Amino acid sequence: MPPSTLVEYIPSLRRYARALTGDAWAADDLVQDTLERACSRWRLWLAGSNLRAWLFTVMHNLFVSQYRQRNAQRAQAQLVPMDDVAHELHHPAAAPDTLLDLQRCLLRLPEEQRAVLLLVTLEDLSYAEVARITGTPVGTVMSRLSRARERLRSLMETPAQSAPAPASGHLRRLK
DSSP states (O other): OOHHHHHTTHHHHHHHHHHHHSOHHHHHHHHHHHHHHHHHTGGGSOTTSOHHHHHHHHHHHHHHHHHHHHHHHHHHSOOOOHHHHGGGOOOOOOOTTOOOOHHHHHHTSOHHHHHHHIIIIISOOOHHHHHHHHTSOHHHHHHHHHHHHHHHHHHHHSOGGGOOOOOOSOOOOOO
16 A cells, blocks of 8 residues: 555544644654554555544554553652642633633543544544444444533533533443
8 A cells, every 4th residue: 555545644633633632742643653553553454444444443542542551650650749849830821701612621521432522523434433443332432422412512511610620531320
């Protein structure tokens, strides 16, 4: 497969990575890691299958792995008293009239919901393609998408100052 075929997917990979990470530098690193992994494991791609979906699968799996590693590292990190670093803390000036901050709201969604929402809405992938990428059943994709849309709607109606803390990676059962 010619390299130009892979290159044409970089803009959509960067867009998805930026939405996942919320940071341009981290997004570029994720795209680079994705392309390196794809090139080193090229033999795993089935000729004739959807290359774009395969690349998104590689990126999704890398992101999840990195997310888990960061959480494990945080759990092992040593706590520092706030008084020791108070001089390093800065409070950004917030615009009082800014009530809707899509990036802030997206980052408050659980990772599973955010990934499905971005793949369906931003990348315009079908439920079946998203199910293959995330390794979940189509019904789970639909459920996560519905919950993500509802949660995003709720978050966007909440002013930034009183928004709840970021969602954790834990699932809870609702009846």
